[in-house]
Amino acid sequence: MANKFADLRAKMPAESQERVMAKAEALLAEMPLHELRQARGLSQKMLSELLHVQQPAIAKMERRTDMYISTLRSHIEAMGGELEVIARFPDGAVRISNFSDLESNGVTA
Structure with missing residues (x-):
């Protein structure tokens, strides 16, 4: 047994x-974006429908190592999360607030 x-x-x-x-x-x-998406129980197809893009665009984004913060933020929000940018230093961490106001400033992904 x-x-x-x-x-x-x-x-x-x-x-x-x-x-x-x-x-x-x-x-x-x-974890990488593709693992995060899978852990959230979403397929690339489901996420592409939430973001109004084609599924190959999701696959391409998950392989990227460089992207706009607004693009990453949209991706995370589509999964039900919230993106925070944090700088870590030996003496502490600082949350960078510039990126939290992107939509209120008229900037979108």
């Missing part, structure tokens, strides 16, 4: 459980 993963995890020492949880959180906190 196969063991349930939850049962196996419960038998792990507390230190090991904490280490596994920290690693899982780190993996979930950072």
